[in-house]
Amino acid sequence: DAEITQSPxxxxxxxxxxVTLACHQTWNHNNMFWYxxxxxxxxxxxxxxxxxxxTNKGEVSxxxxxxxxxxxxxxxxxxxxxxxxxxxxxxxxxDAGVADTQYFGPGTRLTVL
Amino acid sequence: xxxxxxxxxxxxxxEEAPVELRCNYSSSVSVYLFWYVQYPNQGLQxxxxxxxxxTLVKGINGFEAEFNKSQTSFHLRKPSVHIxxxxxxxxxxxxxxAGNNRKLIWGLGTSLAVNP
Numbered sequence: 001d002a003e004i005t006q007s008p009x010x011x012x013x014x015x016x017x018x019v020t021l022a023c024h025q026t027w028n029h030n031n032m033f034w035y036x037x038x039x040x041x042x043x044x045x046x047x048x049x050x051x052x053x054x055t056n057k058g059e060v061s062x063x064x065x066x067x068x069x070x071x072x073x074x075x076x077x078x079x080x081x082x083x084x085x086x087x088x089x090x091x092x093x094x095d096a097g098v099a100d101t102q103y104f105g106p107g108t109r110l111t112v113l
Numbered sequence: 114x115x116x117x118x119x120x121x122x123x124x125x126x127x128e129e130a131p132v133e134l135r136c137n138y139s140s141s142v143s144v145y146l147f148w149y150v151q152y153p154n155q156g157l158q159x160x161x162x163x164x165x166x167x168t169l170v171k172g173i174n175g176f177e178a179e180f181n182k183s184q185t186s187f188h189l190r191k192p193s194v195h196i197x198x199x200x201x202x203x204x205x206x207x208x209x210x211a212g213n214n215r216k217l218i219w220g221l222g223t224s225l226a227v228n229p
Contacts, residue, residue, distance in 0.1 A: 042220065097215060104156030104157045107154075
């Protein structure tokens with residue numbers, strides 16, 4: 001069965017370190033999204049991609065970057081981790097248009113000390 | 114621009130009681146509408162969506178939602194809830210025919226707590 005996976009599931013890091021969160025989907029979907037989820041803020045879009053070599057900034061992109069070198073993967077990099085980036089991060093993918101269902105990964109809980 | 118308001122941040126209810134989770138949206142163009150559910154310590158999954166046609170949409174796990182264009186609402190209902198329905202519920206919209214946009218606009222979520 002097709003799926004979307006995230007790794008690691010839990011990560012503790014220190015302020016200033018670079019961190020990369022992996023997202024891998026086997027749906028062969030064009031669209032991939034990174035969200036963060038914080039109490040009181042719901043889901044906020046960090047970056048998204050509509051295809052290979054395409055990346056776009058979301059509403060809370062400062063301090064984050066992504067790259068899309070193939071269809072299956074969209075890694076999220078925190079260039080210099082800050083305590084404000086402590087959060088739960090979700091990756092999602094969808095097939096083509098905006099009406100298509102977004103499929104979510106299980107999430108990565110990141111703690112920045 | 115679009116926005117989504119989920120009118121209740123928390124809804125406590127007893128098992129086997131009916132429940133309604135309210136969602137209003139604002140948009141100058143027509144929209145698609147979605148409800149997603151997030152069970153504890155999991156990612157989100159689609160409950161149901163309205164794209165066109167009948168305004169009453171049935172989803173998984175006995176949930177349904179009704180699109181009301183005049184009131185710009187898309188409320189989620191279930192006639193009898195179970196303990197296993199305890200979860201966070203998110204309403205989302207997306208503008209139709211908005212060029213290449215494939216992003217959703219999300220509400221802040223409603224936490225449904227079903228008590229025995």
